[in-house]
Amino acid sequence: MTMLERQIIPITSEEANDEQPMQPGAGNLGLSRRSYERLYYNARRILRSVDYYVERILPWAVKHVDDMHEHRRRVGRIVMTNGQLSEALQRSKVLQDNIEVAISVGTYNGEPIVMCMWGINNHRGQTIDPVDVIQQETEYQSGPDSLPSERVDALRREGYQFVNNLDDIETDDVLSLWGPIFEWPEQDINALRGRLQQQRDLPPDERSVWFTADMDGSEVVALAMAERLNLPLGNGESISVVESTEWCVRSEWQGRGLSTGATSHVHAQVLTDLASLEHPPVIVAETNFTSRADRTGHGVGMIVAPRSAESFPVPQVLRQNVAIGDGLRPEHLRDFTMMYIPSENAAQYYSPEHCEKILGREV
Numbered sequence: 001m002t003m004l005e006r007q008i009i010p011i012t013s014e015e016a017n018d019e020q021p022m023q024p025g026a027g028n029l030g031l032s033r034r035s036y037e038r039l040y041y042n043a044r045r046i047l048r049s050v051d052y053y054v055e056r057i058l059p060w061a062v063k064h065v066d067d068m069h070e071h072r073r074r075v076g077r078i079v080m081t082n083g084q085l086s087e088a089l090q091r092s093k094v095l096q097d098n099i100e101v102a103i104s105v106g107t108y109n110g111e112p113i114v115m116c117m118w119g120i121n122n123h124r125g126q127t128i129d130p131v132d133v134i135q136q137e138t139e140y141q142s143g144p145d146s147l148p149s150e151r152v153d154a155l156r157r158e159g160y161q162f163v164n165n166l167d168d169i170e171t172d173d174v175l176s177l178w179g180p181i182f183e184w185p186e187q188d189i190n191a192l193r194g195r196l197q198q199q200r201d202l203p204p205d206e207r208s209v210w211f212t213a214d215m216d217g218s219e220v221v222a223l224a225m226a227e228r229l230n231l232p233l234g235n236g237e238s239i240s241v242v243e244s245t246e247w248c249v250r251s252e253w254q255g256r257g258l259s260t261g262a263t264s265h266v267h268a269q270v271l272t273d274l275a276s277l278e279h280p281p282v283i284v285a286e287t288n289f290t291s292r293a294d295r296t297g298h299g300v301g302m303i304v305a306p307r308s309a310e311s312f313p314v315p316q317v318l319r320q321n322v323a324i325g326d327g328l329r330p331e332h333l334r335d336f337t338m339m340y341i342p343s344e345n346a347a348q349y350y351s352p353e354h355c356e357k358i359l360g361r362e363v
């Protein structure tokens with residue numbers, strides 16, 4: 001048995017670790033239990049063998065699906081080459097039926113690589129809207145009308161301020177948003193504050209979490225953050241997938257571009273801090289279709305990756321992934337369009353000059 005196999009085989013749900021969501025570092029690799037009854041597998045390295053994926057991992061993924069009591073949804077995330085993805089899709093009906101996401105994340109040893117996710121739900125796993133409706137509605141033909149830096153500029157001129165730490169923000173002010181919307185407990189907000197403080201002493205390229213609050217005077221009106229997951233490739237190399245997340249705006253302030261502003265500000269921090277990485281980071285976001293968070297994604301220069309690989313459909317939709325307290329009906333679980341910032345858009349919207357402007361450092 002290879003090292004890889006020893007790492008992957010013991011994936012009974014009993015052996016999954018409970019997730020420690022605010023741990024510093026590279027995020028959770030391997031198998032973990034996540035909120036909303038999810039069993040989540042982040043591969044510890046780039047795919048080595050398509051045979052192993054097709055013959056071992058995917059059959060495990062669908063095993064006893066009708067009988068999933070302990071968890072409601074299984075998700076797997078792994079990086080592989082484009083060629084491996086094509087071969088795996090051709091060979092595996094399980095992958096064809098359950099692939100949710102494939103995003104181009106750069107190259108490794110000269111070959112294009114993708115971050116691929118499958119998701120398998122038990123019988124409760126139907127999307128709120130049909131997947132083809134979600135796909136049509138999130139099909140954008142062109143980029144945002146205004147640059148993220150212009151939006152942030154306009155918001156500053158309207159008097160809003162952008163703050164990238166929690167030092168002077170009361171826990172309750174964040175809790176009043178992230179508590180009801182994303183079920184954050186108070187201790188996680190305090191842990192985030194500590195983590196943001198600690199990493200100020202780190203070299204920028206080692207940072208793993210970023211935060212922005214839009215303030216209207218002393219009031220927190222919008223929030224966004226980003227968290228880094230280093231997906232190992234091999235030979236000590238890894239690709240940093242940074243999840244832009246927890247986007248929210250106090251209801252009376254919605255529709256004024258504040259979510260776009262906060263999110264662009266977080267992205268500018270990430271792309272400035274990680275500018276020197278050998279493999280440029282890829283910022284991704286799971287956007288809630290019910291609240292149309294994909295519009296914020298679009299406004300900050302994100303796109304949806306192609307909805308097919310070879311001739312096989314790749315929905316780019318995470319079905320019934322987690323709940324969001326967005327105040328909309330039906331309550332509870334939501335469907336998410338996966339969006340990301342491709343390198344061309346990073347260059348266009350988050351060049352060093354644009355980032356400086358977004359971060360308010362321009363002279």
Ligand SMILES: CC(C)(COP(=O)(O)OP(=O)(O)OC[C@H]1O[C@@H](n2cnc3c(N)ncnc32)[C@H](O)[C@@H]1OP(=O)(O)O)[C@@H](O)C(=O)NCCC(=O)NCCS
Nearest residue numbers: 248249254255256257258259260287288291293295299326
């Ligand atoms: C999703 C959310 C963050 C958007 O915040 P917001 O401040 O209203 O968004 P913005 O004002 O920055 O708007 C972004 C774009 O979406 C549009 N928009 C916002 N809400 C919209 C809606 N309900 N329907 C249609 N368009 C909408 C805006 O017009 C804007 O488009 P533009 O860039 O073409 O001008 C906010 O509605 C919210 O907090 N929802 C609850 C929590 C949630 O679901 N978060 C998302 C988690 S993934």
